[in-house]
Amino acid sequence: MIAERPQGALARLTLLYPAAVLLVFFVIPFGIMLAVSFFRREPGGFYLVEFSLANYGNLFTALFGRVLAFSLLISAFCALLCVAAGFPFTYLLTRMPRRRQVVWLVILVSVLSLSAVIVAFAWSIMLSQTAGVSNLFVRLGLLDRPQSWSPGFWALTCGMCYVAFPYTVLVLYPPLARLDPHLPEAARTLGASPLVTFFTVIVGSLRSAIVAALVMVFAFNLGTYLIPQILGKPQHWTLSVLITDEAIYRSNLPLAAAMAVFFMGVSLALVGMAMLGGRRRPGGAA
Amino acid sequence: MSRALRGLFLGAVLVFLLSPIVVVGGVSLNAKKALYFPPKGVSLAWYAELFGEPEWLLPIANSLAVALLSSLGAISIALPLSYALWRYRVFYARALVLLGIAPFMLPPVITALGFLAFWATVGLYGTMAATVVSHAVFFVTLPLVTLSLGFESIDREIVEAAQVLGADNREVFRSIVFPMIRSYLVSGFAFAFVLSLNEYIVAYMVAGFTVETLPIKIFNALRYGYTPVMAAVTIVFVLLAALVFGLIGRFGDLPRLMGALTPESRAS
Incomplete structure (x- = not known):
């Protein structure tokens, strides 16, 4: 019954319409951005069609280098924290009864869907002087008086991890759900303690999935835009902030486009690496 | 992992995910225009403003x-x-x-x-x-x-x-x-x-x-x-x-x- 190719006008339209929409509204915008990165800036407008490599030449300033380095650093740091906590968490999650799993998944997806504005606002309240956790520490006698912990590096880390943690769990969920339950059972039968089983058998057999998750979460964190602006100080701003700043406030669309193209190159290389890493299965089994 | 350790870990994750929301929920109930937690006084005025002001x-x-x-x-x-x-x-x-x-x-x-x-x-x-x-x-x-x-x-x-x-x-x-x-x-x-x-x-x-x-x-x-x-x-x-x-x-x-x-x- 499955036709090999579409026949009739209506059938052709089912492919033609999505193809046209994606071409016009995704491929073309992308092409324009790529082209604009080689154009000149028009003061007060968007861009002048005039080929130049100046934007790429102007890219590598000290500020750009510092912001890029910080973006990579904070993204990697938060990815590490999230995978370190997310891996054992996801393992426990996949072993829960289905009903409880669904409750956890609802919480995780709800948090993941929240606007970054809202997450950043919630954490700035959470770390503020009047309503924050420091009040709790005062009550427990750990601090003398309430303190404000936002903005700052650790506030930024909290906010970034809050968004990245649910994402990490969703990335790790499929490989862990597919893990053969007999594997840990066998290890236990052979006398390994639960912790030894976890670290040798489970972590060991999913090493490539962990690496893939690290890179995926890292790339996801690179996209963070609003959280550094609210929870970080200006020295904690990321590349996404710099690009938007250039495009909107300095209205230098060509330079912003060149930054975005460079940034995309870095991201694509990382996602490509993650996919290669994710495909390789442990044990060399084909 | 032992039972207690597992419970503690899952509890910590739950606290991390839910506590900002609980604190913000408390703050949204403050009677005066201030951000206190626990809230000082309870009022739904801020929800009314949200769904009442054209802004x-x-x-x-x-x-x-x-x-x-x-x-x-x-x-x-x-x-x-x-x-x-x-x-x-x-x-x-x-x-x-x-x-x-x-x-x-x-x-x-x-x-x-x-x-x-x-x-x-x-x-x-x-x-x-x-x-x-x-x-x-x-x-x-x-x-x-x-x-x-x-x-x-x-x-x-x-x-x-x-x-x-x-x-x-x-x-x-x-x-x-x-x-x-x-x-x-x-x-x-x-x-x-x-x-x-x-x-x-x-x-x-x-x-x-x-x-x-x-x-x-x-x-x-x-x-x-x-x-x-x-x-x-x-x-x-x-x-x-x-x-x-x-x-x-x-x-x-x-x-x-x-x-x-x-x-x-x-x-x-």
């Missing part, structure tokens, strides 16, 4: 219109595409699906800048149409993934049986295919709707100064100081997300959807 009602209306239209737009692209992928074995259907997933995989600022360059070029920068179409394309990934999963779950033998009994394409779609994919269609729509409602960077880049959506409004308001109204907005957003995803969890297959929504499984 907040306009962004709410904008956000709802954008989310509704763009998620319908995303469905209109994803439904024929995933149907074609299931129905016809042609290579360009696969290539198109990859294209549909791409906007979601890149750092959002890059896609947003592409949209900005596009709308500036065609002269529609700053219009509601620009926001709606950009969101429809940006979020097409979600219904595309859920619907592809829905089509895969259809037993092809049932379709063949119906055809042997004389049903044509239209009847097969109406009586077999559509009922089977309906819940996936609803989930895909819901995902796109909620994410569009919460999206900031694309909406800001293509029409931030003229079409103010709720996230843009919150961010702009934050610059002029914090008020408990923002805490109230946060709680409304959290409840809405929990309601939508709770319904999907109750009536749909959330574990299966989660397995499919992640990049790792898309790659393989």
Whole structure:
């Protein structure tokens, strides 16, 4: 019954319409951005069609280098924290009864869907002087008086991890759900303690999935835009902030486009690496 | 892991995920215009202001219109595409699906800048149409993934049986295919709707100064100081997300959807 190719006008339209929409509204915008990165800036407008490599030449300033380095650093740091906590968490999650799993998944997806504005606002309240956790520490006698912990590096880390943690769990969920339950059972039968089983058998057999998750979460964190602006100080701003700043406030669309193209190159290389890493299965089994 | 250790760990994760929401919920109830937790006095005045002041009602209306239209737009692209992928074995259907997933995989600022360059070029920068179409394309990934999963779950033998009994394409779609994919269609729509409602960077880049959506409004308001109204907005957003995803969890297959929504499984 499955036709090999579409026949009739209506059938052709089912492919033609999505193809046209994606071409016009995704491929073309992308092409324009790529082209604009080689154009000149028009003061007060968007861009002048005039080929130049100046934007790429102007890219590598000290500020750009510092912001890029910080973006990579904070993204990697938060990815590490999230995978370190997310891996054992996801393992426990996949072993829960289905009903409880669904409750956890609802919480995780709800948090993941929240606007970054809202997450950043919630954490700035959470770390503020009047309503924050420091009040709790005062009550427990750990601090003398309430303190404000936002903005700052650790506030930024909290906010970034809050968004990245649910994402990490969703990335790790499929490989862990597919893990053969007999594997840990066998290890236990052979006398390994639960912790030894976890670290040798489970972590060991999913090493490539962990690496893939690290890179995926890292790339996801690179996209963070609003959280550094609210929870970080200006020295904690990321590349996404710099690009938007250039495009909107300095209205230098060509330079912003060149930054975005460079940034995309870095991201694509990382996602490509993650996919290669994710495909390789442990044990060399084909 | 031992039982106690496991409980402690899961509890810590739960506290991490829920405590900001609990604190913000408390702050939203303050009687005076101050951010205290625990709240000083209890009042719902900030919720009343949120749903009573035009200053907040306009962004709410904008956000709802954008989310509704763009998620319908995303469905209109994803439904024929995933149907074609299931129905016809042609290579360009696969290539198109990859294209549909791409906007979601890149750092959002890059896609947003592409949209900005596009709308500036065609002269529609700053219009509601620009926001709606950009969101429809940006979020097409979600219904595309859920619907592809829905089509895969259809037993092809049932379709063949119906055809042997004389049903044509239209009847097969109406009586077999559509009922089977309906819940996936609803989930895909819901995902796109909620994410569009919460999206900031694309909406800001293509029409931030003229079409103010709720996230843009919150961010702009934050610059002029914090008020408990923002805490109230946060709680409304959290409840809405929990309601939508709770319904999907109750009536749909959330574990299966989660397995499919992640990049790792898309790659393989």
